[in-house]
Amino acid sequence: MAQNVYVNGxxxxxxxxxxxxxxxxxxxxxxxxxxxxPLSEHTVGEVGCGAGEVLRQLQLEMDPxxxxxxxxxxxxAIELARSRENQRLHFKLADIFQEPDAYFDLLLILDVxxxxxxxxxxxxxxxxxxxxxxxxxxxxxxxxxLLRRDGLMMRRRTYGHLHYFTRDLVLQSLAGEGYxxxxxxxxxxxxxxxxxxxxxxxxxxxxxxxxxSEDLAARLLGGFSLFVLxx
Amino acid sequence: xxxxxxxxxxxLEKVPHWHTDDSMWKAKHVRxxxxxxxxxxxxxxEIGCGTGEVLRQLQLHMDPxxxxxxxxxxxxAIELSRKRQNERLNCRLADxxEDANARFDLLLILDVxxxxxxxxxxxxxxxxxxxxxxxxxxxxxxxxxxxRKENLSRRRRMTDDLHFxxxxxxxxGLRDEDYEILDSFYAPRSAHRASGMIPKLxxxxxxxxxxxNSDFAARLLGGYSLFVLxx
Numbered sequence: 001m002a003q004n005v006y007v008n009g010x011x012x013x014x015x016x017x018x019x020x021x022x023x024x025x026x027x028x029x030x031x032x033x034x035x036x037x038p039l040s041e042h043t044v045g046e047v048g049c050g051a052g053e054v055l056r057q058l059q060l061e062m063d064p065x066x067x068x069x070x071x072x073x074x075x076x077a078i079e080l081a082r083s084r085e086n087q088r089l090h091f092k093l094a095d096i097f098q099e100p101d102a103y104f105d106l107l108l109i110l111d112v113x114x115x116x117x118x119x120x121x122x123x124x125x126x127x128x129x130x131x132x133x134x135x136x137x138x139x140x141x142x143x144x145x146l147l148r149r150d151g152l153m154m155r156r157r158t159y160g161h162l163h164y165f166t167r168d169l170v171l172q173s174l175a176g177e178g179y180x181x182x183x184x185x186x187x188x189x190x191x192x193x194x195x196x197x198x199x200x201x202x203x204x205x206x207x208x209x210x211x212x213s214e215d216l217a218a219r220l221l222g223g224f225s226l227f228v229l230x231x
Numbered sequence: 232x233x234x235x236x237x238x239x240x241x242x243l244e245k246v247p248h249w250h251t252d253d254s255m256w257k258a259k260h261v262r263x264x265x266x267x268x269x270x271x272x273x274x275x276x277e278i279g280c281g282t283g284e285v286l287r288q289l290q291l292h293m294d295p296x297x298x299x300x301x302x303x304x305x306x307x308a309i310e311l312s313r314k315r316q317n318e319r320l321n322c323r324l325a326d327x328x329e330d331a332n333a334r335f336d337l338l339l340i341l342d343v344x345x346x347x348x349x350x351x352x353x354x355x356x357x358x359x360x361x362x363x364x365x366x367x368x369x370x371x372x373x374x375x376x377x378x379r380k381e382n383l384s385r386r387r388r389m390t391d392d393l394h395f396x397x398x399x400x401x402x403x404g405l406r407d408e409d410y411e412i413l414d415s416f417y418a419p420r421s422a423h424r425a426s427g428m429i430p431k432l433x434x435x436x437x438x439x440x441x442x443x444n445s446d447f448a449a450r451l452l453g454g455y456s457l458f459v460l461x462x
Contacts, residue, residue: 141372146372147451
């Protein structure tokens with residue numbers, strides 16, 4: 001692999017806030033999943049925690065006795081996360097797979113899988129690290145993304161996405177690596193965070209199609225993420 | 232890593248001819264690529280040679296002094312290749328990356344990348360084996376493929392394709408691993424496979440759209456594959 005863009009600072013240059021703008025949104029959907037499936041989590045880990053804002057937002061809403069641990073291989077991200085640390089919220093510049101004691105009641109893997117070269121072995125390696133896992137996958141594959149010459153390439157250049165998913169591919173990939181998918185739901189990222197003029201225009205058809213069928217809206221117009229609870 | 236469907240015999244059950252019916256078509260396009268770029272290789276290797284029919288077809292039409300060596304990790308495929316082997320055409324049950332003597336003028340990598348869990352590391356590991364490489368991949372990502380529910384996941388079940396490409400994402404994958412793209416062209420795979428009056432008529436809109444804008448037609452309607460010459 002060309003030098004890792006998460007380690008050499010290139011990702012920070014392209015994404016100066018390390019996606020903090022969406023952290024509250026992600027945390028809200030993680031909490032939504034936990035409300036749908038009350039779990040007795042006392043330890044929560046996050047792979048690819050970035051600036052740590054998702055864990056901070058979760059700490060504000062969850063049992064005060066919960067302990068949160070974020071891992072990231074990016075020195076720049078962990079540097080950003082340091083200001084959020086407290087007694088029960090820790091961040092570590094480390095590859096979680098190299099940590100001998102890493103085991104959690106709940107593990108968060110939010111917007112990570114699409115960045116990993118070999119996401120199949122990544123999924124296999126994650127499986128024993130926690131009882132429950134919550135994933136978030138951006139669903140980049142849509143008719144409108146395919147029609148635009150730059151639709152997928154923009155996601156690769158700007159966000160570093162190496163793999164692209166539909167809902168079916170997400171669920172198939174997890175099942176293929178031995179995960180038991182407990183629940184999933186769509187989250188309308190494009191509607192909640194419309195990007196530029198085009199994003200604001202397409203927001204309305206997205207909302208309209210969503211009212212008819214979220215599945216069709218996701219495949220046709222894109223702009224959705226998938227949250228999955230799996231074991 | 233779960234045992235590969237190519238090794239267990241599962242793939243042969245799904246694809247009994249091991250794509251031999253496409254071999255002549257692929258060989259024709261490989262020769263077209265060599266002619267377009269005035270290449271006269273003396274030793275040609277193939278990764279994932281299957282039944283060896285592509286190499287046999289090339290041998291029939293190329294300089295009789297050329298040598299051909301195929302590699303496949305599937306015992307069933309190599310067994311099927313036995314009857315095609317001769318003094319200058321050899322197929323081996325081996326992973327080419329473990330053959331210290333594997334050096335060629337030209338390396339064929341036809342319908343192989345999409346089956347690799349980590350196609351990025353595969354590209355890195357095979358780069359030094361030959362100065363020239365010809366790649367072929369089916370361009371499964373199209374707007375019509377996304378529109379049809381479970382289309383991609385069905386393809387993954389049927390043909391063990393782990394990755395799906397557009398022309399743009401395929402070429403970018405090569406560039407990211409420092410390959411220099413020398414030439415590429417579309418090949419009308421659906422038209423080649425269509426038999427009977429109605430399937431052939433259904434190719435008409437595809438052909439018209441392709442004549443107007445080949446990139447857009449491939450992304451809109453699918454049905455094309457891509458041959459690439461890279462260094």
